[in-house]
Amino acid sequence: MDLQKPPEPRHQPEGCLVVAVRLPVRIVVLVLVVPVRMVWDVLVVAGRLLRDTVLRPLGRALRWTGRALFVWPFVALWRYLLVPVGRALAWLGRVLVVVPAVWFHRYVLTPVGHALAWVYARVLVPVGRALARVLKGVGAVLAALGLGVCAALAWLVRYLVVVPVRWLYTWVLAPVGRAVAWCARGLARLLGLLVTGIGLALYWTARVLFVLPALALWRWVLAPVGRFLAFVAREVGDALGHAWRIAGRISRAAGRALGTLFRWIFVEPARWAYRAVLTPVGHAVRAAVLRPVAAGMRAVGRVTREAVTTARDTVRQARAEFRRMLFGTPRQPAAVDRREPVAPGTRTLGRSTTALTKD
Template identity: 70%
Template sequence: MDLEKRHEPPLRQTPEGCLAVAIRIPVRIVVLVLVVPVRMVWDALVVVGRFLRDTVFRPLGRALSWLARAVFVWPLVALWRYGVVPVGKALGWLGKVLLVIPLTWLYRQVLTPLGHALVSMLAWLYARVLTPVGRAVAWFLRGTGLVLAAIAGGVYAVVAWLARYLLVVPGRWVYEWILAPVGRLIAWCARGVLWVLEMLFDGIGTALYWIGRVLFVLPALALWRWVLVPVGRVLAVVGREVWDALGHAWRVAGRISLAVGRALATLFRWVFVEPVRWAYRTVLTPVGHVVRDVLVRPVAAVARSAGRAAREALAAARESVRQARADFRRMLLGEPRRVEALDRREPTGPETRTLGSSTTALTKD
């Protein structure tokens, strides 16, 4: 398998000139010195922005979103659901009752029979009146048309003969023996004049071309070839190196900023977080446990017992008030009437009827 693999030739790197090598190191040093503070400030701003996003802007956005829903969306939904939709349904039903049903009845019971009667009357009028009248008018026009066509044919023939021998024949003779020779002479003179003008303009254009080439094109070409192109190449090399140096410096500054950030985070942890954690674990937690066992739990037990005693006292007072109210009602109104128990003809106590036994005389054991 290794023998079957094709070995790809290595990529050829373009040779670099001494100018690029001489520019690269100083530019990278200068750019690194300038970019490191910018990158550190940028990373600090990114950290602050993330902290603000997670702790301020996101909760604020959620609160504003909930407030917007509570102020705008929910009232509009309630208005649409409980106001617009019922009103629309009521208006639709009212329109159906007041407009659609009467118009449907009017169309079916009045307009349809009236239209059928009108169509029948028009059909009778067309068949009995208009058709005979039209046939008579057509027969009259057919006879009159034949007479007029014969008269028009004769007039046309006379006019065509007069026009041929009075207009066409003289016009053709004038065109062949007068206008055509004059036109050919004018065309030959115009071609001669155009040839002279063309030669004149060609000479002037050639002279102006060579004057413009010598005065403008050749100096501009020399300036482009011997000045602008070399300067452009040098500026391109400098720009490429500056761009590469900026990228390299930005990456190096990122690593430096990351190292500085980690160092500051470690310093903050050992200076603030670890002492606070140690104080919480070794001081505050035991003190809290002592306060909980010595103060909070006894106070809570006393509060629970006091609450229990208060509830019992309130229950006893409520029962006393209820008993006094019953005695006062009995004293004023007397004993309440006792409701006599109805005989439902059902056995009570242990003689209650179940699925496994029966109390009838036929099935009783």
């Protein structure tokens, strides 16, 4: 691990022209950028507030609405209609098309194919071989007959066509072609020399008339002007960045000041009024009005519930009396012997006998 600090880059000394250009540019740019940066910060804050309070809930509502209107119906359509219909169609296709096709291939096409293959191997192939042997013999006979005719024709073509054409090419056409090629090479060299001379003349003319003035213009005019413009553009860019950062600090300071002023003017008085005025008044109202009213309401509710219970019991008794008056006393159910000892015969703590062991 290197514990030594890397050497800091050395800044070259700047001339007075650089300082004279940099300071006015930064001042002008700062004056122009501060309002823009403050407007930008206000727009950013407003955009964030609009996004958090309006756009995001609206987006969620639109997403839910889109799902409810488009996604869920299509999912239900796919799940409960298209998939069962597709499965039914697949089953029908398998039963009506695939199974018959497999049966037809297995029990019709395959036997027919085997039969055709047997016919090809056992009948057509031997017949074809026999025809090939016959045709080969006929061709051999025809070739033997045509050899003599071909030899005679070849001798006539050799001495009537090939030998005169070879003599003409060797003693007439070849010398004439060599002479024409030598003349063409000489003419090409002459034309090459003429073109080279004209090209050199045009090159030096263009160099003197165009290239050297353009090079001088670039070297002594355009390059210095370009360097100056690049320097100005670089300084303007640096000034914009510096001014944007300073404007951001100014904007934040102004925002904090406005926030503090808003808190002192509105928030702190409202908080003081809530703590010093509204809270004691609310406690007093709660102690003097709300609690007695609530106690009275609870007492009224309790009395009302008791009255309702009493009225319900009275109505129930009156209905029972009316039913007894009309239909008489209901018959009591007969006692059923459950094979259980009565009270005197049950086991007690003072005796060891039970109802099953006593006489």
